[in-house]
Amino acid sequence: MNIASQPNDIRDVIEADRAHVWHHLSQHKPYETVDPRIFVEGKGMRVWDATGKEYLDALSGGVWTVNVGFGRTSIADAVRDQLVKLNYFANSAGSIAGAKFAQQLISKMPGLTRVYYSNSGSEANEKVFKMVRQMSHRHHGGRKYKILYRDRDYHGTTIGTLAAAGQPQRREQYGPMPPGFVEVPHCLEYRSQYGAIENYGERAAEAIEEVILREGPDTIGLLCLEPVTAGGGVIVPPRGYWEKVQEICRKYDILLHIDEVVCGVGRTGKWFGYQNYGIEPDFVTMAKGVASGYAAISCTVTTEKIFAMFKDDADDPLSYFRDISTFGGCVAGPAAALENMRIIEDEGLLDNTLRMGERLVGNLNALMERHAVIGDVRGAGLFCGAELVSDRQTKEPAPEKMVQAVVADCAAQGVIIGATNRSLPGLNNTLCLAPALIATENDIDGITDAIGNALTKVFG
Numbered sequence: 431m432n433i434a435s436q437p438n439d440i441r442d443v444i445e446a447d448r449a450h451v452w453h454h455l456s457q458h459k460p461y462e463t464v465d466p467r468i469f470v471e472g473k474g475m476r477v478w479d480a481t482g483k484e485y486l487d488a489l490s491g492g493v494w495t496v497n498v499g500f501g502r503t504s505i506a507d508a509v510r511d512q513l514v515k516l517n518y519f520a521n522s523a524g525s526i527a528g529a530k531f532a533q534q535l536i537s538k539m540p541g542l543t544r545v546y547y548s549n550s551g552s553e554a555n556e557k558v559f560k561m562v563r564q565m566s567h568r569h570h571g572g573r574k575y576k577i578l579y580r581d582r583d584y585h586g587t588t589i590g591t592l593a594a595a596g597q598p599q600r601r602e603q604y605g606p607m608p609p610g611f612v613e614v615p616h617c618l619e620y621r622s623q624y625g626a627i628e629n630y631g632e633r634a635a636e637a638i639e640e641v642i643l644r645e646g647p648d649t650i651g652l653l654c655l656e657p658v659t660a661g662g663g664v665i666v667p668p669r670g671y672w673e674k675v676q677e678i679c680r681k682y683d684i685l686l687h688i689d690e691v692v693c694g695v696g697r698t699g700k701w702f703g704y705q706n707y708g709i710e711p712d713f714v715t716m717a718k719g720v721a722s723g724y725a726a727i728s729c730t731v732t733t734e735k736i737f738a739m740f741k742d743d744a745d746d747p748l749s750y751f752r753d754i755s756t757f758g759g760c761v762a763g764p765a766a767a768l769e770n771m772r773i774i775e776d777e778g779l780l781d782n783t784l785r786m787g788e789r790l791v792g793n794l795n796a797l798m799e800r801h802a803v804i805g806d807v808r809g810a811g812l813f814c815g816a817e818l819v820s821d822r823q824t825k826e827p828a829p830e831k832m833v834q835a836v837v838a839d840c841a842a843q844g845v846i847i848g849a850t851n852r853s854l855p856g857l858n859n860t861l862c863l864a865p866a867l868i869a870t871e872n873d874i875d876g877i878t879d880a881i882g883n884a885l886t887k888v889f890g
């Protein structure tokens with residue numbers, strides 16, 4: 431980065447930020463004495479802050495979003511071209527980029543046919559919940575209204591999606607939550623609820639069935655799951671889990687909603703996380719990687735069968751999906767998403783994700799041999815977690831403060847990593863890695879070297 435090309439009085443910017451910006455997920459008291467971090471430039475896997483310090487970003491923009499890396503001029507050009515031609519029209523009308531991207535997306539998602547645009551992951555998930563509630567009213571006589579979500583999963587920040595959060599610390603102090611949301615158990619074998627059993631995956635799925643039978647299958651409309659749990663600790667579902675989940679949904683006529691807000695568009699080495707498991711969802715939602723953060727876009731994708739339920743009675747003024755997302759009509763979103771998808775295809779980034787993901791897991795496993803504090807390593811593609819424990823036998827979670835010290839030490843070394851935080855009481859102990867899909871071997875080794883150094887410094 432050429433620091434000379436930065437606004438020459440960065441102090442003013444820092445003071446304006448300190449005085450007026452309310453940062454996400456942040457306790458602001460420390461900013462009274464310490465400068466907030468301000469990023470000013472990004473290129474590929476690297477970002478630079480206002481002081482000129484360079485960082486290797488192992489989190490794709492902090493929250494696993496910038497899948498194709500920073501500084502993509504071809505996406506910026508596509509967005510610019512679109513904006514000067516037509517920046518916006520409410521999505522009750524169509525757009526060229528919107529139609530083209532929907533077609534392109536659907537070509538990667540056999541069995542699904544319809545794309546509903548909005549602009550955040552939370553919103554995309556809320557659309558599903560609203561559709562299910564409307565179907566309950568119109569087609570099930572008020573039955574099948576409950577929404578099942580899983581312990582440790584996260585689906586968004588609005589009150590509706592928080593009601594479906596399996597992360598108690600995210601909900602705390604924001605209640606009361608709306609009714610009709612019911613939790614099912616998590617599927618993290620490392621923290622098995624059933625002891626050391628051989629068929630953990632099947633057992634974890636059966637636990638969902640137990641909840642369905644307790645609540646009454648007739649009351650339940652939807653099961654909402656992350657394909658790989660992200661902020662809840664990078665949980666890759668165990669063998670045998672998904673087959674059984676699909677079977678249970680079919681048996682009790684419950685729709686399956688896969689939240690691909692994190693895993694969607696390449697993160698696990700397939701276009702979508704669920705495609706690793708051969709399942710056939712009724713709804714798929716996505717956001718972060720869809721346009722890699724170059725424009726705001728999210729999609730709620732469903733089947734023709736479900737779509738048909740919203741046009742079956744044209745004489746009924748309430749029968750269609752009466753929902754709008756104003757900025758779902760921003761045409762920059764699908765324009766950026768089209769170019770983002772072209773890059774992933776032309777540069778072979780799905781293959782790269784698989785190869786680099788293997789290297790990342792391999793490096794983390796090697797670190798595990800040298801650092802007793804790593805209790806478990808989990809991953810799918812370029813999405814990995816390392817759970818830190820004080821004792822491998824008892825699996826006592828490492829204290830959150832020490833886990834955060836590892837994150838801080840990596841940042842001091844110039845590598846941005848993450849950790850589960852303010853999600854699960856006593857279990858915010860998993861380091862999280864989600865580098866861009868363009869990562870090279872050197873990048874991966876740089877990330878794990880920094881983690882190794884930090885573990886030695888913090889845990890000895």
Ligand SMILES: Cc1ncc(COP(=O)(O)O)c(C=O)c1O
Nearest residue numbers: 550551552584585586660691692
């Ligand atoms: C799995 C998952 N779903 C939904 C969301 C919410 O997305 P957004 O912050 O765009 O509303 C997130 C955000 O981190 C997420 O991880």
